[in-house]
Amino acid sequence: MCDHRCFVYEIVKMSGSSNLVAMKKIVQQLRFEASINRVKVSQAAADLQQFCMQNALQDPLLTGVSSSTNPFRPQKVCSFL
Amino acid sequence: MIFSTKPEMATQEIQPNETLTNLKAESDTLKTKLEDERAKLHDVELHQVAEKVDGLGQFIMKTRRTLKGHGNKVLCMDWCKDKRRIVSSSQDGKVIVWDAFTTNKEHAVTMPCTWVMACAYAPSGCAVACGGLDNKCSVYPLSLDKNENLAAKKKSVAMHTNYLSACSFTNSDMQILTSSGDGTCALWDVESGQLLQSFHGHAADVLCLDLAPSETGNTFVSGGCDKKANVWDMRSGQCIQSFETHESDINSVRYYPSGDAFASGSDDATCRLYDLRADREVAIYSKESIIFGASSVDFSLSGRLLFGGYNDYTINVWDVLKGTRVSILFGHENRVSTLRLSPDGTAFCSGSWDHTLRIWA
Numbered sequence: 001m002c003d004h005r006c007f008v009y010e011i012v013k014m015s016g017s018s019n020l021v022a023m024k025k026i027v028q029q030l031r032f033e034a035s036i037n038r039v040k041v042s043q044a045a046a047d048l049q050q051f052c053m054q055n056a057l058q059d060p061l062l063t064g065v066s067s068s069t070n071p072f073r074p075q076k077v078c079s080f081l
Numbered sequence: 082m083i084f085s086t087k088p089e090m091a092t093q094e095i096q097p098n099e100t101l102t103n104l105k106a107e108s109d110t111l112k113t114k115l116e117d118e119r120a121k122l123h124d125v126e127l128h129q130v131a132e133k134v135d136g137l138g139q140f141i142m143k144t145r146r147t148l149k150g151h152g153n154k155v156l157c158m159d160w161c162k163d164k165r166r167i168v169s170s171s172q173d174g175k176v177i178v179w180d181a182f183t184t185n186k187e188h189a190v191t192m193p194c195t196w197v198m199a200c201a202y203a204p205s206g207c208a209v210a211c212g213g214l215d216n217k218c219s220v221y222p223l224s225l226d227k228n229e230n231l232a233a234k235k236k237s238v239a240m241h242t243n244y245l246s247a248c249s250f251t252n253s254d255m256q257i258l259t260s261s262g263d264g265t266c267a268l269w270d271v272e273s274g275q276l277l278q279s280f281h282g283h284a285a286d287v288l289c290l291d292l293a294p295s296e297t298g299n300t301f302v303s304g305g306c307d308k309k310a311n312v313w314d315m316r317s318g319q320c321i322q323s324f325e326t327h328e329s330d331i332n333s334v335r336y337y338p339s340g341d342a343f344a345s346g347s348d349d350a351t352c353r354l355y356d357l358r359a360d361r362e363v364a365i366y367s368k369e370s371i372i373f374g375a376s377s378v379d380f381s382l383s384g385r386l387l388f389g390g391y392n393d394y395t396i397n398v399w400d401v402l403k404g405t406r407v408s409i410l411f412g413h414e415n416r417v418s419t420l421r422l423s424p425d426g427t428a429f430c431s432g433s434w435d436h437t438l439r440i441w442a
Contacts, residue, residue: 020104023101023104023108024099024104026108027104027107027111029320030108030112030115032321033111033115033321033322034115034118036321036360038119038122038358038360038361039122039358039359040124040359041122041124041125041127041356041359041361042124043358043359044341044342044356044358044359044363045125045131045359047341047358048127048337048339048341048356048384048402049130049402051339051341052134052383052384052385052401052402053134055338055382055383056383056385058383058426059381059383059385059386059426060425060426060427061386061427062137062385062386065427065442069427070427070428070442071427072182072428072440072442074145
């Protein structure tokens, strides 16, 4: 990655009101974030696990895919008797 | 941000008691409340819940194709929905469309800038989008006629005030989502180039984004140099959730296939999993021996495996549930910069500063 400079966003204090407006936005955002409904990690983790288990058989990298269905794997050479 | 601790004069929009000091105090209280609420629900670790799950067997993946042709570092790649074409972009200023089965190059475009840091395939397969140091995202329709000059049909869609770090079509060819070094993300109409929505909230360069799987609704996640991962409502422009546990730049974010979680890769050498319903980090994928940043992450189709491309030239494969490393893949001769699973989940492609792309299966 090229040298990306991190922008440090400074509020130019020409007047106090711009600071105040910015701060008010922050507080409003925090109020919103604090109000969302959350579930327990045990519940969330169980759901993540269930999704994995339910979809495991449809995951070619877990089940392994034979050469005939995976176009990237080399074909086995057929030998004629 | 720098805040004065002196109370300021009230303005007409601000209530008399909403001085800077009061607002700062409320902000601190709310932040503590957020931490407490999240901590209350932290009753168990993901890997503990997953203890009874069978471990994964031996995991073998090899390089099946190597795509050579870029003259400099590969920075980004994306798959076409047809599961065989790939678009890649490079520091050499070129965007190449490959047939990954045959390794043939089907199209090549030379951009007016070097460091093309972002590229994406349109859902229809008929166009690609790209951009970088030119601060723009441009769309090139792909012609069936290989002799046609693609650059002539270029359409400039997005304009930022700093470099373009990532781009993605939404579920149609009509809209593009972009992220930029200017600290914002934006949603654009491709046909008119009109800005439909902008997303402000990161305090530094935004480096990556990922759209939620279409079933979960209109949200996307972004990661930035401010160490934050933000989840956004695409319609309102509002940041609906924010996560700040990484210790350095977040280079890559990717949704878990169910849409209920997302993974991130960071310069702090860890990948992490954040659950959206629990509103917290639920797993860290790290090892003492891994000290270089993770540049790019993606899940396998079931979400059980997390692939991470790292700056130490390797790809680490993690068991998402158990938190352990399943495999380490060697092959690239320089940093892995980009990594995506193929649309049908049978393979993944990695791009590197060694100028090549590799298909692993």
